[in-house]
Amino acid sequence: MSDTTTIVIFGASGDLTKRKLVPALYNLYRKDRLPEQINIVGNSRTKFSHEEWRERMREGVEEFSESSFDQKDWDEFSQFLWYEPGDASKKKDMAQLQEFIQEKEGGAANRMYYLSVAPDLYAPIVQNIGAMDMAKSEDGWCRIVIEKPFGTDLESAQELNREVHEVFDESQVYRIDHYLGKETAQNIMFLRFANAIFEPVWNRNYVDSVQITASETVDVGHRGDYYDSSGVFRDMFQNHLLQLLTLIAMEPPPSFDADLMRNEKVKLLKSVRPIDILDTVAAQYEGYLDTKGVDPHSHTPTYGAIKLHIDNWRWQGVPFYLRSGKGLSRKVTEINVVFRQPPHRMFDNDHISDFKSNSLSICVQPDEGIHLTFEAKEPDTAHNSRSVDMEFHYADSFGKSAIPEAYERLLLDALLGDASLFSRSDGIEAAWELMDPIIEGWESDGAAEPSTYKLGSEGPQAADELLGDDGRVWRVGCLHDDC
Numbered sequence: 001m002s003d004t005t006t007i008v009i010f011g012a013s014g015d016l017t018k019r020k021l022v023p024a025l026y027n028l029y030r031k032d033r034l035p036e037q038i039n040i041v042g043n044s045r046t047k048f049s050h051e052e053w054r055e056r057m058r059e060g061v062e063e064f065s066e067s068s069f070d071q072k073d074w075d076e077f078s079q080f081l082w083y084e085p086g087d088a089s090k091k092k093d094m095a096q097l098q099e100f101i102q103e104k105e106g107g108a109a110n111r112m113y114y115l116s117v118a119p120d121l122y123a124p125i126v127q128n129i130g131a132m133d134m135a136k137s138e139d140g141w142c143r144i145v146i147e148k149p150f151g152t153d154l155e156s157a158q159e160l161n162r163e164v165h166e167v168f169d170e171s172q173v174y175r176i177d178h179y180l181g182k183e184t185a186q187n188i189m190f191l192r193f194a195n196a197i198f199e200p201v202w203n204r205n206y207v208d209s210v211q212i213t214a215s216e217t218v219d220v221g222h223r224g225d226y227y228d229s230s231g232v233f234r235d236m237f238q239n240h241l242l243q244l245l246t247l248i249a250m251e252p253p254p255s256f257d258a259d260l261m262r263n264e265k266v267k268l269l270k271s272v273r274p275i276d277i278l279d280t281v282a283a284q285y286e287g288y289l290d291t292k293g294v295d296p297h298s299h300t301p302t303y304g305a306i307k308l309h310i311d312n313w314r315w316q317g318v319p320f321y322l323r324s325g326k327g328l329s330r331k332v333t334e335i336n337v338v339f340r341q342p343p344h345r346m347f348d349n350d351h352i353s354d355f356k357s358n359s360l361s362i363c364v365q366p367d368e369g370i371h372l373t374f375e376a377k378e379p380d381t382a383h384n385s386r387s388v389d390m391e392f393h394y395a396d397s398f399g400k401s402a403i404p405e406a407y408e409r410l411l412l413d414a415l416l417g418d419a420s421l422f423s424r425s426d427g428i429e430a431a432w433e434l435m436d437p438i439i440e441g442w443e444s445d446g447a448a449e450p451s452t453y454k455l456g457s458e459g460p461q462a463a464d465e466l467l468g469d470d471g472r473v474w475r476v477g478c479l480h481d482d483c
């Protein structure tokens with residue numbers, strides 16, 4: 001295997017490169033986790049000199065890196081950064097880029113391509129990588145990391161998979177979902193499978209329902225163009241929320257092996273019963289239609305909620321409720337596993353209606369941790385009970401800065417060849433298969449207008465009714481006074 005590794009970032013003048021990718025690589029360098037001989041080559045149409053691009057990246061690291069900026073480390077790290085302008089969707093420019101990279105490598109090398117470009121450029125760039133014979137390496141590995149969105153529906157995702165597979169073998173492809181790089185998302189595996197106390201109750205005999213919430217305070221901001229053609233079901237559900245669902249609900253894989261894990265995830269997605277449009281809610285925040293880039297008659301939802309069922313032995317009869325929206329009152333991502341009530345109530349008192357179901361809340365962000373809520377006897381009363389909370393906070397147990405950025409984990413895994421936190425082609429397609437009818441139901445011509453909700457609110461009333469009709473309420477398990 002070659003000792004030299006080259007990371008080629010397509011879309012190097014973009015926001016993601018500046019805010020996430022290069023800061024993550026810088027942090028990996030500081031932790032001594034990058035290969036010793038590395039080239040990081042940026043490519044995009046904007047004309048920068050090496051120095052100009054480095055300077056731009058330095059600003060990004062200073063502003064967005066999790067760790068503090070260190071001039072000496074930056075000086076060392078930035079020597080690995082190179083920039084070669086060009087339009088990678090044109091063969092001639094790709095050939096020129098290849099020439100530049102080969103000169104830097106000076107022989108055999110490992111290659112990692114990172115597509116951080118507009119999705120309509122994925123296929124042309126991949127084709128050109130193939131045409132220039134850049135998708136294989138005689139004495140090293142060659143991988144490609146592809147950002148979301150991977151397709152806009154099942155058909156386009158299948159087409160893109162076909163185009164990618166014409167050049168790369170599936171084992172070389174790393175489809176990224178940054179939620180899987182979040183420590184707390186990864187910790188779901190440890191919570192479930194490194195402990196013996198949870199798994200016995202992790203099924204329909206003990207679990208009443210499961211809720212997954214990803215609520216954001218930000219509105220669509222300057223992304224009106226992209227967002228209006230996407231909407232919350234494509235932007236958050238097809239990828240992030242369904243990924244969290246698989247982690248919570250899948251069967252234990254035999255090992256952490258990438259394919260064994262992804263087999264379980266795909267199996268889970270394929271066990272989800274087709275979702276009834278009547279079990280979904282779509283809404284828009286007031287003022288969305290005035291956003292630059294948004295069609296003034298747009299039906300694109302900025303909020304969604306769905307109820308789904310998993311048709312397998314473990315989860316039969318347990319509803320899963322998922323919701324996500326922009327412009328809401330809180331930024332929080334959490335999963336609440338709500339347990340059944342005790343089978344018999346022996347406490348004969350007036351406060352019986354105060355009895356809450358136990359719940360286990362996994363706080364994915366911002367205050368990463370886990371809360372277990374259960375009933376305790378209120379002191380100095382005969383029979384009254386009150387919900388109390390057992391809490392684990394990452395910051396308390398591991399230190400405030402212990403949690404790395406999601407991209408750090410994912411870039412490192414891609415460099416190490418561990419694809420367990422990346423989506424496989426069949427997983428992506430299974431997720432689209434679930435989302436397509438919902439998107440079609442809410443966004444096709446003639447679809448009902450989505451309801452609206454106020455910016456900074458808890459979301460539309462219809463989302464409360466989705467649970468209310470089943471005699472349930474949305475749980476907020478991760479927002480205690482100290483969070």
Ligand code: BG6
Nearest residue numbers: 148178216218235236240333365
């Ligand atoms: C992105 C979506 O994938 O995830 C954005 O495109 C969304 O619209 C973002 O804001 C949320 O990510 P996080 O990590 O801030 O929860």
